[in-house]
Amino acid sequence: MTATIVKETRRSPESTGQPRRSFGFWLRDKGWRHAVGVVMALFAIFPLLYVLSAALSSSSTLAGSNALFSDFDSSFGNFQALFSDPxxxxxxxxxxxxxxxxxxxxxxxxxxxxxxxxxxxxxxxxxxxxxxxxxxxxxxxxxxxxxxxxxxxxxxxxxxxxxxxxxxxxxxxxxxxxxxxxxxxxxxxxxxxxxxxxxxxxxxxxxxxxxxxxxxxxxxxxxxxxxxxxxxxxxxxxxxxxxxxxxxxxxxxxxxxxxxxYVATQRAENWGVFAAGAVLAALPVMALFLFLQKYITSGLISGSVKG
Incomplete structure (x- = not known):
């Protein structure tokens, strides 16, 4: 018994008789959706990155946080200040x-x-x-x-x-x-x-x-x-x-x-500590969302299947 190896090659639009679609056609058809998705994702992620940059910054104000992660504090002083203030x-x-x-x-x-x-x-x-x-x-x-x-x-x-x-x-x-x-x-x-x-x-x-x-x-x-x-x-x-x-x-x-x-006064200088506290406060919400996500997904999937 002999084995036959069949190689499949991907057909080009020319071989099938279909005209090649230009980049402008793809952009008008689907590309603009990807562009909108990327813009909205950046719009949603930027505040999170800004707060995380302020929490990891050695500066106690937000003035030095315009450039993200430019002033990184390796000792995590803002997080230590959260638990050291009696x-x-x-x-x-x-x-x-x-x-x-x-x-x-x-x-x-x-x-x-x-x-x-x-x-x-x-x-x-x-x-x-x-x-x-x-x-x-x-x-x-x-x-x-x-x-x-x-x-x-x-x-x-x-x-x-x-x-x-x-x-x-x-x-x-x-x-x-x-x-x-x-x-x-x-x-x-x-x-x-x-x-x-x-x-x-x-x-x-x-x-x-x-x-x-x-x-x-x-x-x-x-x-x-x-x-x-x-x-x-x-x-x-x-x-x-x-x-x-x-x-x-x-x-x-x-x-x-x-x-x-931390930021109640008009000239507060604890924005770094405040940002560090906000980062830690978001962890329980993220953990709960990841924990409940499987229940939501499994419930939707099981509801769409008839047994």
Missing amino acids: TRPFGRWFVNTLFIGIVTSVASVLLGALAAYAFSRMRFTGRRLGLLSLMLVQLFPQLLGIVAIFLLLSGISDVVPWLGLGSQLGLIMVYLGGALGVNTYLMYGFFNTVPKSLDEAARIDGASHAQIFFTIILRLVTPILAVVGLLSFIGITSDFIIASVVLTDPDAQTLAVGLYS
Whole structure:
């Protein structure tokens, strides 16, 4: 038995009878899309590189950061200054941010999922009015109620100090109240895509609403849970206004509020330290995004395949 080797050569446009396309045609057809993508990528990456350059610079101001990474500090003095200042407990701020962000994200996802399941699967009096109320409440920004939030927490402090002004638990409650409406409405649309026949089949087997929700529905709506949790964590860790109003104790503050003290004065000379703190503050968000990305991708892929 003899083996035959077949060599395939790539045909040129001339051999197939097709005219060769010019560079101008490619640029008008597809090239402009690549150009727009490159410009937008540079536009998005430049602020990140600028902050990273300022964090690694030996200068304490932003004046010497115009040329990226031109004044590199091999000793990482700005990062050392974050943890060496006893008046600014950066480590405590970091832990506070993780605690508030994780607790609020998990609670908002759980409460939003429970409310969305009730609106999607159950029929009760006031259901339609409740959905419309959730949508209307989101039309008003949370900042409009910041004065009312301050007065409410100030009054609660006289009765329940651990839940009032200056407490992290009070801030968590404020975040949950502001995010519950939009999260519920967002999950409600995703819950409606899950076939109700699964609920009926489980109910015939004797499963309760709790068993259906925790063992069946939550596994099928993993993508929306990951998205809501990620968005909640990003919004909470980057919030400054509400956290600065509620948290009055320096030891209980978050990173956004604590880092502001480095540049609060008009002629601040701690921009390098501030940039270093911003770089470290972005690490948990990046880690959470990379962790949840596989759940979002796997959920979308499994939903597109019929088995």
